[in-house]
Amino acid sequence: xxxxxxxxxxxxxxxxxxxxxxxxxxxxxxxxxxxxxxxxxxxxxxxxxxxxxxxxxxxxxxxxxxxxxxxxxxxxxxxxxxxxxxxxxxxxxxxxxxxxxxxxxxxxxxxxxxxxxxxxxxxxxxxxxxxxxxxxxxxxxx
Amino acid sequence: xxxxxxxxxxxxxxxxxxxxxxxxxxxxxxxxxxxxxxxxxxxxxxxxxxxxxxxxxxxxxxxxxxxxxxxxxxxxxxxxxxxxxxxxxxxxxxxxxxxxxxxxxxxxxxxxxxxxxxxxxxxxxxxxxxxxxxxxxxxxxx
DNA sequence: CCTATAATTAGTAAAATTATCATTTGAACT
DNA sequence: AGTTCAAATGATAATTTTACTAATTATAGG
Numbered sequence: 645x646x647x648x649x650x651x652x653x654x655x656x657x658x659x660x661x662x663x664x665x666x667x668x669x670x671x672x673x674x675x676x677x678x679x680x681x682x683x684x685x686x687x688x689x690x691x692x693x694x695x696x697x698x699x700x701x702x703x704x705x706x707x708x709x710x711x712x713x714x715x716x717x718x719x720x721x722x723x724x725x726x727x728x729x730x731x732x733x734x735x736x737x738x739x740x741x742x743x744x745x746x747x748x749x750x751x752x753x754x755x756x757x758x759x760x761x762x763x764x765x766x767x768x769x770x771x772x773x774x775x776x777x778x779x780x781x782x783x784x785x786x
Numbered sequence: 787x788x789x790x791x792x793x794x795x796x797x798x799x800x801x802x803x804x805x806x807x808x809x810x811x812x813x814x815x816x817x818x819x820x821x822x823x824x825x826x827x828x829x830x831x832x833x834x835x836x837x838x839x840x841x842x843x844x845x846x847x848x849x850x851x852x853x854x855x856x857x858x859x860x861x862x863x864x865x866x867x868x869x870x871x872x873x874x875x876x877x878x879x880x881x882x883x884x885x886x887x888x889x890x891x892x893x894x895x896x897x898x899x900x901x902x903x904x905x906x907x908x909x910x911x912x913x914x915x916x917x918x919x920x921x922x923x924x925x926x927x928x
Numbered sequence: 929c930c931t932a933t934a935a936t937t938a939g940t941a942a943a944a945t946t947a948t949c950a951t952t953t954g955a956a957c958t
Numbered sequence: 959a960g961t962t963c964a965a966a967t968g969a970t971a972a973t974t975t976t977a978c979t980a981a982t983t984a985t986a987g988g
Binding site: 658659660662664665694695696698699702703722 | 964965966967968969970975976
C-alpha cells in the first residue's frame with residue numbers, strides 16, 4: 645500500500661496526520677528490517693529532534709491496532725521490534741531463545757518438526773499463535 | 787504432566803531443584819488462569835517471603851525455554867502473563883486490543899474471519915505466529 | 929560427611945514500556 | 959482567517975522487564 649493510501653485510511657478513522665506521525669510511518673514503511681522503538685525515534689529525531697519516545701510508542705500502538713504494523717516479541721529478550729506490514733506480505737517469525745535473532749518465515753513450518761528454509765538448522769521447540777482484535781463488549785463500547 | 791515428572795525433566799537438563807523454583811512451578815501448574823510475574827511472586831512469598839521478582843522472571847524464562855510455560859503478550863498492554871502448558875493442552879489466544887482481555891481458544895479460527903466460540907462477537911483483526919527454539923549457531927554453541 | 933563446582937538467588941541498577949496530565953495542534957466548521 | 963474540539967504531543971513519573979554481581983546453595987563426587 646502506498647503512503648498516500650495509508651494516510652487516507654488513518655484520516656478516515658479519525659486520526660490526525662501530524663508531522664511526527666507521518667515521519668514514523670514513512671520510516672517504518674521504508675525499513676527492510678523490524679525496528680525497535682528506540683531505533684525509530686533516532687530516525688525521527690533527524691527531522692523532529694524533540695520527539696518523545698512516548699509519542700513513538702503511542703504511534704506504534706495505534707498503527708498496530710490499525711493492523712498496519714506487526715510487533716514481534718523476542719520471547720523475554722530485550723526490546724521488541726516493529727515492522728510495517730504491507731498488504732499480502734504477511735509472514736511469521738522464528739525467534740532464537742538464545743541470541744534473540746528473529747528470522748522471517750515465508751512459509752509456515754510444521755510445528756516442532758520443521759526447519760525454516762532461511763536457517764535449515766533452526767530447532768523449533770514451540771510456538772505461540774495470538775489473534776488480536778476487539779472482544780464483543782469493547783466493540784459495543786466503540 | 788505430574789509435578790514429579792517435570793522436576794525430573796528439569797534435573798536431567800542440569801537445573802537445580804531449589805525451593806523457590808519448586809514453589810513457582812507448583813503455583814503455575816495449579817493456576818487455572820495465566821498469571822503475571824507479580825502475581826506469581828505474591829503467591830511464592832507466602833512460603834518464601836524474601837523471594838525477588840528477578841528470581842521469578844528468571845524461572846519463568848527458564849520454564850519458557852523448556853517449553854513448559856507459555857508467555858502471552860497482551861499486544862502493548864500492561865504486564866504479560868505466564869501459563870503452564872500441560873502436555874496436549876496446547877491452545878492459542880485471542881487478545882482484545884481495547885481491554886487486553888485474553889481468551890483461550892481450543893480451536894484455531896479462520897484468520898480475520900472467524901469468531902471464537904468463547905466470544906462469538908470477537909472481531910479478529912490480525913494475528914501473529916511466532917516459533918521459538920534455537921538457531922543453528924546457538925545450537926552449536928550449546 | 930566433606931569438598932568442589934556451577935547454578936541460583938537476592939539485591940541493585942539499568943533499560944524498556946506504559947500511565948498521567950497539561951499544553952499544543954490538526955481538522956472541521958464558520 | 960477565527961473558533962472549537964478532540965486527538966496528539968512532550969514531559970514526567972510509574973511500572974514492567976532485563977542486566978549485573980556478590981553471596982548462597984543444590985548436586986555430584988570423593
